[in-house]
Amino acid sequence: MTVAIIVHGGAKTISNDKAKANIDGCTAALEAGWAILQRGGSAKDAVEAAIRVLEDDPTFNASLGATLDTDGEVYLDAAMMDGSNLGWGGVVAVQGVSHPISVARKIMDDKPRLLASEGAERYAREHGFEICKPRNLITLEQRQHWEKEEAVLDRPATVGCVALDESGTLVAGTSTGGVANQPPGRVGDSAIVGCGLYADGKVGACSTTGDGESIIPVVLAKTAVDLLAQDRHPDEAAQMAIETLKQKVTGEAGCILIDPQGRVGWAHNSQGMAVAYMTTEMDKPEVFTRKESKPYSQKE
Numbered sequence: 001m002t003v004a005i006i007v008h009g010g011a012k013t014i015s016n017d018k019a020k021a022n023i024d025g026c027t028a029a030l031e032a033g034w035a036i037l038q039r040g041g042s043a044k045d046a047v048e049a050a051i052r053v054l055e056d057d058p059t060f061n062a063s064l065g066a067t068l069d070t071d072g073e074v075y076l077d078a079a080m081m082d083g084s085n086l087g088w089g090g091v092v093a094v095q096g097v098s099h100p101i102s103v104a105r106k107i108m109d110d111k112p113r114l115l116a117s118e119g120a121e122r123y124a125r126e127h128g129f130e131i132c133k134p135r136n137l138i139t140l141e142q143r144q145h146w147e148k149e150e151a152v153l154d155r156p157a158t159v160g161c162v163a164l165d166e167s168g169t170l171v172a173g174t175s176t177g178g179v180a181n182q183p184p185g186r187v188g189d190s191a192i193v194g195c196g197l198y199a200d201g202k203v204g205a206c207s208t209t210g211d212g213e214s215i216i217p218v219v220l221a222k223t224a225v226d227l228l229a230q231d232r233h234p235d236e237a238a239q240m241a242i243e244t245l246k247q248k249v250t251g252e253a254g255c256i257l258i259d260p261q262g263r264v265g266w267a268h269n270s271q272g273m274a275v276a277y278m279t280t281e282m283d284k285p286e287v288f289t290r291k292e293s294k295p296y297s298q299k300e
Contacts, residue, residue, distance in 0.1 A: 001166050001167075001168060001262075002164070002261060002262025002279055002280050002281060003037045003038075003164060003165060003166050003262065003279065003280045004163065004164045004258050004262040004263075004264055004277070004278070004279035004280070005030060005033045005034055005037060005046055005047075005050065005161065005162070005163040005164070005258075005277065005278055005279075006030075006161065006162050006163075006256045006257075006258060006264050006266065006275065006276070006277035007026050007029045007030050007033065007050050007051075007054070007159070007160070007161045007256075007275070007276050007277070008026070008159060008160055008161075008207065008209060008254065008256050008266070008273060008274060008275045009022050009025055009026050009054065009059070009060050009159050009273075009274035009275075010060060010061060010157030010158055010159055010209045010210075010254075010273065010274070011157050011209045011210040011252055011253055011254030011268040011269075011270040011272075011273045012157040012209075012252075012270055012271070012272060012273070013270065013271040013272060014271065014272035014273075014274060014289050014290070018059065019289050021057075021059040022059060022060075022272075022274035022289060023274065023276075023287050023289060023296050025053070025054060025057040025059045025060060025274070026054075026274045026275065026276040026287060027276050027285065027287055028053050028057070029050040029051070029053040029054045029057075029159075029161065029276070030050065030276040030277065030278055030285055030287075031285075032049040032050050032052070032053045033046035033047065033049050033050035033161060033163055034046070034278050034285070035049075036049055037163060037165055037166070040165075040166055041165065042165050042167075042169065042171075043082075043163040043164060043165040043169045043170060043171035044080070044082060044105060044109075044169075044171050046161075046163040046165065046171075047080060047101075047105075047161045047162070047163050047171045047172070047173040048080070048101055048102055048105050048173065050161040050163075050173075051078075051101040051159060051160070051161050051173050051174075051175050052099050052101060052102065054159040054161075054175065055098070055099050055100070055101060055159075055175055058139045058141070060159050061157055061158065061159070061176060061177045061178075062076070062078075062100075062158070062159045062175040062176055062177055063076060063097075063098060063099065063100065063137055063175065063177070064098075064137050064139065065137075065139050065141075065142065065177075066137060066138075066142070066176070066177020066178070067142060067177045067178060067179060067180040067181075067182075068138065068142055068143070068145075068146040068180065068181070069178070069181065069182045069183065069184055069186070070181050070182070070183055070184065071184055072138075072143075072146050073095070073134065073184070074095065074134060074137045074138055074177055075093045075094065075095060075177070075178060075184075076091070076093075076094050076095070076097060076100045076137075076175070076176065076177055076178075077090070077091065077092045077093065077094075077100070077174075077175070077176050077178065077187060077188065077190045077191045078090065078091055078100035078101045078103070078104040078173070078174060078175040078176070078190065078191060079091075079104050079114075079173065079174050079190060079191035079192075079193070079196060079197055080101065080104045080105045080108050080171065080172070080173040080174075080197075081108070081171065081172050081173075081193060081197050081198060081199040081205070082108060082169065082171050082199060083169065083170035083171060083172075083199030083200050083201035083202075083204075083205050084168075084169045084170070084201045086199075086200065087108050087109070087112050088108055088112045088193050089104045089105065089106070089107030089108030089109070089110070089112055089113065089114075090104050090107065090114045090115070090191035090192075090193075091103050091104050091107070091114070091115050091116070091120040091123075091124075091191065092114065092115075092116045092117070092120070092187045092191050093116050093117045093120075093185065093187060094116075094117065094120045094121050094124070095121065095134040096121065096131055096132050096133060096134045096136075096137070097120070097121060097124050097129065097130070097131060097132075098129075098130035098131070098132050098137075099129065099130055100124075100175055101173055101174075101175045102129055102130075103120065103123065103124045103127070103129050104173070104191070105173075106123075106127055106129070107123070114191060116187075145180065146180075146181070157176070157209045157210055157254075157270075158174055158175065158176035158188075158189075158190045158196065158208070158209040158210070158212075159174070159175055159176065159209070160172070160173060160174040160175070160196075160197065160207030160208070160209060160256065161173050161207060161256075162199075162205045162206065162207050162256050162257065162258045163258070164205075164258050164260070164262050168201065168260065169201060170199050170200070170201050170204065170205035170258060170260065171199055171205060172197040172198065172199045172205040172206055172207045172221070173197065173207060174190040174191065174196045174197050174207050174208070174209075175190070176188065176190040178212075179211075179212070187212075188212025188213070188215075188216075189208065189212035189215040189216045189220070190212065192216065193221075194219045194221055194222035195208070195212075195215050195216045195219055195220060195221055195222075196208050196212075196215065196221060197221050198221035198222045198224075198225050199225075200225055201260065202260065203225050203226070203228050203229070203259070203260070204224075204225045204228040204234065204237075204257055204258060204259040204260065205225065205257070205258055206220075206221040206222075206224045206225050206238075206241075206255050206256065206257045207221070207255065207256050208220045208221050208224070208253060208254065208255045209253065209254045209255070209268075209273070210251060210252045210253030210254055210268075210270065211251035211252055211253060213251065214245060214249045214250065214251025214252075214253060215245070215251070215253050217248070217249060218244055218245050218248050218249060220241055220245060220253060220255060221255065223241050223244055224237055224238055224240075224241035224255050224257055225237075225257070227240045227241055228257070228259050233259075233263055233265060234257035234258060234259050234263050234264055234265025234266075235264075235265035235266070235267070236265070237257055237265060238255050238256070238257050238265040238266050238267035239265075239267040241255055241267070242254070242255065242267045242268065242269050245269070246269055252268075252269055252270040253268065253269060253270070254266065254267065254268030254269070254270060254273040255267060255268075256275065256277075262279050262280070262281070264277045264279060266291065267291060268290075268291060271290070272289050272290045273288075273289075273290060273291065274287075274288070274289050275287070275288045275291075276288075
């Protein structure tokens with residue numbers, strides 16, 4: 001049985017001075033998930049572990065380092081989906097939750113549902129998840145961008161992970177801080193099944209990233225998984241899904257995919273997209289900052 005995992009740090013513009021941070025962050029997330037899969041752990045545990053690393057890294061737009069809304073506040077969304085039973089769980093518009101992906105996973109395991117705002121925060125507290133003061137998730141860099149009303153060059157976007165474990169279970173996960181200067185109450189695609197993520201154990205699993213308002217109407221994650229039919233390689237399906245989005249709406253997006261055979265694919269139409277993946281068929285991980293580049297491991 002092929003075991004596989006792929007993580008992404010968001011479809012975005014990656015400036016030269018942020019390239020190494022994106023590479024290092026995705027590599028660390030991959031290593032956390034891969035360590036679990038290597039010892040026979042579940043895809044759910046691997047996806048959660050990988051995304052928790054990204055949530056702790058201020059390089060990415062998830063938990064610590066998330067973008068600020070127009071009021072200067074951080075609100076978080078996250079979700080997870082299990083392809084073995086179509087189970088899912090998500091949280092949206094939460095504050096002060098250090099690891100929303102873990103709360104989403106607990107909801108999925110408990111009873112599939114989407115919890116919002118104060119209800120999701122209450123659920124997190126009642127189940128013993130890490131709670132912090134909302135301001136503790138705001139980095140100096142993000143605060144300065146907000147105060148100066150600057151556009152963020154290293155364009156923020158959702159992070160995610162897809163994994164296939166030795167039992168053949170496929171799981172997808174997402175986590176995000178939304179978009180910079182979004183209006184209070186805005187919810188994007190990340191926690192919406194079929195849009196930000198989708199997993200069907202018989203077909204494949206996908207996590208998406210990018211402009212939620214463009215991803216939602218084309219149901220990007222489900223579209224990508226459906227394109228795996230007729231034995232399409234995940235790379236082909238991912239590219240076709242992004243082409244579908246480009247043809248129908250205006251916006252930037254990316255997606256990562258794994259099929260039941262453990263084949264990995266990804267695509268994006270943004271300037272960059274930090275991605276790292278590993279399978280049992282590979283000697284070492286491959287890490288990229290954009291699709292058309294060589295893997296980081298091959299660079300001088």
